[in-house]
Amino acid sequence: MQRAPNWDELRTFVEVARDGSLSAAARRLGLTQPTVGRHIDALEAALGLTLFARSPRGLTPTSAALALEPHVEAMAAAAAALARTASGEAAADRGAVRVTASEIIGSEVLPSILAAFHATHPGIAVELALSNRTADLARRDADVAVRMVRPTQSGLVARRIGSSRIGLYAHRDYLARFGEPRSLTDLASHCFIGFDRDNSSFRAAGDFASKLTREFFGFRCDNDLAQLAALRAGVGIGGLSGKYRAPYARACRRAAERLPLRARGLAGDARGPQSDAPRAHLVRPPGCRIDGLR
Numbered sequence: 262m263q264r265a266p267n268w269d270e271l272r273t274f275v276e277v278a279r280d281g282s283l284s285a286a287a288r289r290l291g292l293t294q295p296t297v298g299r300h301i302d303a304l305e306a307a308l309g310l311t312l313f314a315r316s317p318r319g320l321t322p323t324s325a326a327l328a329l330e331p332h333v334e335a336m337a338a339a340a341a342a343l344a345r346t347a348s349g350e351a352a353a354d355r356g357a358v359r360v361t362a363s364e365i366i367g368s369e370v371l372p373s374i375l376a377a378f379h380a381t382h383p384g385i386a387v388e389l390a391l392s393n394r395t396a397d398l399a400r401r402d403a404d405v406a407v408r409m410v411r412p413t414q415s416g417l418v419a420r421r422i423g424s425s426r427i428g429l430y431a432h433r434d435y436l437a438r439f440g441e442p443r444s445l446t447d448l449a450s451h452c453f454i455g456f457d458r459d460n461s462s463f464r465a466a467g468d469f470a471s472k473l474t475r476e477f478f479g480f481r482c483d484n485d486l487a488q489l490a491a492l493r494a495g496v497g498i499g500g501l502s503g504k505y506r507a508p509y510a511r512a513c514r515r516a517a518e519r520l521p522l523r524a525r526g527l528a529g530d531a532r533g534p535q536s537d538a539p540r541a542h543l544v545r546p547p548g549c550r551i552d553g554l555r
Contacts (some may be wrong), residue, residue, distance in 0.1 A: 266307045268340075271333050273300035274312065278330050281319040343531040356388040361403035365502075367391040371407065393485065427502055432495035442498070452479035452497030459483040 276286035277297065287294045301320075305312050313320035322330065349372035362371055367389055375387050390403055411419070431441075442448045475481055480496050482488055492499040508537070 263309055266304050268298045268336075270304040270307070271336060272324075273297050274304055275330070275333050275337050277301060277320060278322050278326060281321060289493070306506065333400075355384045356403060359388040359390060359403045360405045360407070361390040361392065362407040363393050363409065364391045365489065366407050366409075368486060369489075427500045429498055430492060430501040431498040432493060435495040435497065438495075453477060454480045454482075454488050454491050454497045454499035457466045457481040457483045519539055 273286060273290065273292075275291055277283060280286065282375060283294050283297045283301075283503055286292075287297045290297065301313065308325075308329075310325045312326040314323060318400050360371070360375070368391065371389065375389065379385075379387060405421075440447075442451055455475070457474070457475060460473070460475075480488075482491070488499055489495065489501070492501060
């Protein structure tokens with residue numbers, strides 16, 4: 262090693278390794294792409310290692326980079342924890358908290374919760390980031406995450422906050438026009454709302470659902486909010502949690518009971534019963550405790 266690398270170079274390394282792109286790292290860090298490139302070059306020179314293989318498709322981490330990455334990520338997580346602790350002591354009831362959740366949870370469940378939180382803590386600004394991509398809390402993509410999957414990152418605190426069962430629903434006007442499906446045979450004549458190119462949510466619903474192709478659906482979209490809007494407009498039948506269905510949506514219970522589906526959610530709490538319902542977890546880094554959101 263020629264010299265000890267500085268923190269700016271290491272922080273840049275983490276961001277570049279994340280996406281294999283100088284431009285994406287530059288946007289997240291608020292730097293120019295040439296500056297990011299210089300940081301990587303300087304870090305490679307300081308360590309005497311080649312960290313990325315360059316190609317027209319981007320940067321691919323070498324074996325040396327993969328070996329270094331978890332150590333640098335641990336440093337980044339420690340730096341983020343330090344910043345959170347310092348900001349919390351400086352402003353106990355001021356500042357901003359960034360919450361990330363899926364599109365459906367963020368639009369259908371969280372608004373009323375966040376309204377109550379804001380009434381209790383008017384000095385705290387809430388930033389709500391909606392994405393079905395799992396945010397990286399260690400890198401401060403968000404302070405708090407509401408997830409339907411168990412976090413895999415180490416150093417995070419997770420708490421189960423509820424469960425949700427998914428059923429088949431349709432607008433009552435749709436069922437008035439086409440009838441309610443009462444068997445698996447009846448389902449073939451109905452319009453189903455589902456995925457276009459991303460079938461990740463269906464893969465989690467069991468073997469039967471994971472084998473469905475896009476051609477099964479008469480309405481295809483990878484945006485959850487658009488799927489929900491289509492269901493509410495009477496386009497067809499779709500999967501929906503009964504907790505946030507509209508009064509005009511009716512459950513297609515007889516057909517749903519005959520479908521070999523399962524909601525593959527999170528494992529039960531160590532001291533609690535197992536359940537086949539997906540479970541929502543509130544996830545935060547250690548030391549990030551927010552009254553009303555914890």
